Amino acid sequence: MGSTATFTIGGLPLTLSGGKSLAWALALPGMEVFREERADGVTIHLDETFTLPECRWLHRFDIVDGMMECRFGVDAEEVYHYTFGDAGHLRFDPRKPDEVRVSPLPDPSVLRYVLWTAYSIAGLWRGAVPVHASAVVCRGRAVLCLGESGTGKSTHTSLWIKHIEGCHLLNDDSPVLRVEGDEVVVYGSPWSGKTPCFRQERAPVAALLRLEQRPENAIRRLRAIEAFTALQPSCPPALAHDELCTDRMVDFIGGVISRIPVYRLGCRPDADAARLAHQTLMA
Amino acid sequence: MRIDESKKVRHVSGENIVIMQADGAADMTQVVALNESALELYNLLKGREFTLDDVVRAMLDTYEVDESTARIDAAEWVFQMREQHLIIN
Structure with missing residues (x-):
């Protein structure tokens, strides 16, 4: 025990400490890109042995294509806990928001998800939120495509890259969104879904784009309340089941949608959809 | 009836x-x-049992409306609040 490694992810300095789990973490594809010599920030303590107390479970959900049941809850001391099937558990005390503790895991299979979970709750306290999106950068400015799984987020960003000059993919699953001063910015992350796209890169966000499959391409700017409804489901879902976390998330989303426009694009998976969106958002 | 303050x-x-958090899929x-007047009534009536007459009275106290208008608007407010599951019982 006692090894550490430091990273910067989403502009947030992060230390991982632990034994076996740390070695596994360092071997995860993409993690190396985010290694940086930083001492401050949030520490995720891996391989910590602690008992799971009695909890009020707020949310149950499946990961690994329904193979593992996870729970999110809060104990009598108002400390948050996640469980990952029988594989392990995680605790976060909002009074000590710079620490997340994770129990020893039996194997590396769930570790990427555990690290994402740890980041999602500690990041919320630091204003860094991993958003379920495919993010494309076009001439230095980013667009995040949001939508339910299977809506064609990745397909749409790949159409930008193919048909619009000067575009590249920043992240295909879980880029980190932040409000910095008057700007909304997005960072690459080590969580990129099925696409291995790990970039230590930051870009100001031009707009958010909520996608819906439609027989015709049409785009519309959303009013504040619609913009909220467009972004909220793409933020880490478990946190929406707790009041304190929701307060923070609502502040965060309010900060985002008051600074940048949010659009809804009804679209086909074709080049015209990408051109329409690009013309509207980047003009 | 009562406002669901949860x-x-x-x-x-x-x-x-x-935010009406659905169980299961987050996208649900x-x-x-709530517009300003709906919120004002919400704030006036939360934390206690009330009847339609209480809503009418709150409207008459707050806005310059005659009683028949207040009665129609109160019924509409209650209907909307029930539809949104913000009023229970």
Whole structure:
């Protein structure tokens, strides 16, 4: 025990400490890109042995294509806990928001998800939120495509890259969104879904784009309340089941949608959809 | 009837909203917006049992409306609030 490694992810300095789990973490594809010599920030303590107390479970959900049941809850001391099937558990005390503790895991299979979970709750306290999106950068400015799984987020960003000059993919699953001063910015992350796209890169966000499959391409700017409804489901879902976390998330989303426009694009998976969106958002 | 205060009114980008968290798929989440007058009635009546007559009285005390208008608006408010599951019983 006692090894550490430091990273910067989403502009947030992060230390991982632990034994076996740390070695596994360092071997995860993409993690190396985010290694940086930083001492401050949030520490995720891996391989910590602690008992799971009695909890009020707020949310149950499946990961690994329904193979593992996870729970999110809060104990009598108002400390948050996640469980990952029988594989392990995680605790976060909002009074000590710079620490997340994770129990020893039996194997590396769930570790990427555990690290994402740890980041999602500690990041919320630091204003860094991993958003379920495919993010494309076009001439230095980013667009995040949001939508339910299977809506064609990745397909749409790949159409930008193919048909619009000067575009590249920043992240295909879980880029980190932040409000910095008057700007909304997005960072690459080590969580990129099925696409291995790990970039230590930051870009100001031009707009958010909520996608819906439609027989015709049409785009519309959303009013504040619609913009909220467009972004909220793409933020880490478990946190929406707790009041304190929701307060923070609502502040965060309010900060985002008051600074940048949010659009809804009804679209086909074709080049015209990408051109329409690009013309509207980047003009 | 009673206002369901387990659903909290939040303020975001100049709107008053209530998030109706669905169980299961997160994308099922509904957001309800309350306009200023709906919110004012909500604040006046929360935390206690009330009847339709109480809503009418609150409207008459707050706005310059005659009783028949207040009665129609109160019924409409109660109907909307029930539809959104913000009033229970």
